[in-house]
Amino acid sequence: MGRRMMVAGNWKMFTTSGEGALLVQDIAEGLGDVLEEVEAVVCPPFTGIKAASTVIELDHVTMGLGAQDMFWESEGAYTGAISARMLTELRCTHVIIGHSERREFFGETDETVNKKVHAVFAAGMTPIMCCGETLATRDALETDSFIRAQVLAGAAGLSADDAARLVIAYEPIWAIGTGRTPTPESANDVARSIRATVGAMYGPPAAMQVRVLYGGSVKAENAKMFFTEPDIDGALVGGAALKADSFAGIVRAAL
Ligand code: PGA
Numbered sequence: 001m002g003r004r005m006m007v008a009g010n011w012k013m014f015t016t017s018g019e020g021a022l023l024v025q026d027i028a029e030g031l032g033d034v035l036e037e038v039e040a041v042v043c044p045p046f047t048g049i050k051a052a053s054t055v056i057e058l059d060h061v062t063m064g065l066g067a068q069d070m071f072w073e074s075e076g077a078y079t080g081a082i083s084a085r086m087l088t089e090l091r092c093t094h095v096i097i098g099h100s101e102r103r104e105f106f107g108e109t110d111e112t113v114n115k116k117v118h119a120v121f122a123a124g125m126t127p128i129m130c131c132g133e134t135l136a137t138r139d140a141l142e143t144d145s146f147i148r149a150q151v152l153a154g155a156a157g158l159s160a161d162d163a164a165r166l167v168i169a170y171e172p173i174w175a176i177g178t179g180r181t182p183t184p185e186s187a188n189d190v191a192r193s194i195r196a197t198v199g200a201m202y203g204p205p206a207a208m209q210v211r212v213l214y215g216g217s218v219k220a221e222n223a224k225m226f227f228t229e230p231d232i233d234g235a236l237v238g239g240a241a242l243k244a245d246s247f248a249g250i251v252r253a254a255l
Helices: 017-031 045-057 083-089 100-106 110-122 133-137 143-154 159-167 182-203 202-210 223-227 243-253
Strands: 006-010 040-042 062-067 094-097 126-131 168-172 211-215 234-237
Touching: 006 094, 006 168, 006 211, 006 243, 017 045, 017 243, 045 094, 045 100, 062 100, 062 110, 083 110, 094 234, 100 133, 126 133, 126 143, 133 143, 143 182, 159 182, 159 202, 168 182, 182 211, 182 223, 223 234, 223 243, 234 243
Parallel strands: 006 040, 006 234, 040 062, 062 094, 094 126, 126 168, 168 211, 211 234
Antiparallel strands: none
């Protein structure tokens, strides 16, 4: 069975809930039946999730809804944190875990990523687990070992079934928001290595089924060249996910 292509929009700290609701409506209008083919996911800020969820439900939109982070405990005295059960109540289906901005600005580590990945699965949602190297790591020719270590730690201790359902976003940090991208071939090399790492951890079926997204300056104009690579199963999109036309263009490129 082939892997279904996925395009996830990471809205980061952009959009009020009103703006987000309109954006979801515009994306859904622009895509129509394409949403039956490609798995599209929008990830608003926490405050925009309810409004986006309402649009998705009332307009019968076939679109996933994700959060950009969550805490691993289900409830407790954790000021400022959001738990899985708060997200599933709002019909969230996905959670981005370990984005490089969370690692850089909020102290996320491979260990906290791993705890969160487990908590996302325990709640029946799908983690989109991010990994990616800095330019210094790439220049030192250490990308492969660095990414391998991130995947080994972040995806540790899963069942083979959960590993097969995992989504891993490969996002070179130097490509995020910069307009620079690796060549599709070099992005695919890393995606293949991620798949092999999952295979070594959980066996060939998990390696065959795990989806690996590319992220970093993906636009409607360059998406197709990544999507035609054999080990790349879609994209995690930042800036270009904030305009309905450009996001819809990327989703169409995955057809
Ligand atoms: P970008 O961000 O598409 O704006 O480069 C990607 C991401 O950070 O997920």
